[in-house]
Amino acid sequence: MTDDLRARLTLPRYPRSADYDPQWMIDNVMGPNPLWLLEWLSPALDLTAGARVLDLGCGKALTSIFLAREYGVRVTAADLWIKPSDNWARIQVAGCADTVTPVLAEAHELPFADGYFDAIVSVDAFHYFGTDDLYLGYLSRFLRPGGALGVVVPGLIAELEDVPEHLAPFWEPGFWTFHSPQWWHRHWSRSDAVEVKVADLLDDGWRDWAHWNDVCAEVSEDDFVREFGGREAEMLRVDAGRTLGFTRVVARRV
Template structure:
């Protein structure tokens, strides 16, 4: 599980990452956000859609930030065990919440991140207005999730028909996300890009996880077929504008 693009992640157990799998390696993706968001010790960070909280634990350990590990499907009892095992019980707080009913005060967070999750709720034009209010003015928002190199002229994309699920329609290009956020005027988008070699990392991750699983390996087949032409990870980083 060593990856030259993510040296900090190499200090964490591959078994721990695979046991906490909910998407294509939240730890690598958290490191990709930590490269571009200036996280400092003591900052308050919302990790929305944290799943098994691997990204929350990683950010707390690597950057000394305090993280509210917030998720819908994975409950706090389960994440608390992982948080205690990692020795960050003073820094990572597990929270059960739906993305539209967040139990936080306006302006509470210095940064809010979301890995492999924001596309489940954030493609709504109006969602950023709700989400960004939990940040201080100037606070950082960073997301990474499956995405496309460019929007497709038609769906399913040519060549990927046999693999395509309808809900992949929420996967978008960096340019799509930039426009989606900039048109609100609520944030300044600093960066909207594709993670370098993202599709190779995604495929590598799937190949490792598939060794542990009886499940069909269609996702790895899809990534091999596409070979990075369309599929990868979209990363977007912005700051909340002053009112």
């Protein structure tokens, strides 16, 4: 079963993620596979060993552990809903006690020094707090000049005026926080705080998203994950990439 699971969750474009225990990823699921999304994002950040990285909205710290292990960086794993003690247990088991620090943090009241981080990373979280026009000006001050900010969020192929008919049965108000790469590019550029380097969509991202949800819906022991994952996968298949995908945005502090 484990070999079968590993085979199903091994996708050629995410070779680093394939080294991680698939059951561990499923047991800690909070949304689309965060390691896959981070593996897509990371090369655009030019991370160097020893760099100080803030993983903002890290959830269960899977991405923080991945960053520390794969790139040798020192990570501050900051989250609101998941308590630092829960993440500390995961971080220790993963052998990252010296490189990942769990912190309870609200994205608008970050307890860090100005200019402290070489990079700020956020996977499947930034849309919860980052669409506010004033937010980037606030967040960017925690980056050193030239430091990188990189996020991946559920996104839109293009901005919407109305809910597409085929998505109406699935739509939730929170989906209005999803935006296209062009929207994010303009949103960040207007802040004057950063220079946008990348704003794009993951090719056929919806397929990976649906596949991950299918596997979680089948394998997870959590009723909510099984039900929610299955319904979301159904939505993604109905949409078939017409509307939904993943947006990546990378910028440097000016």
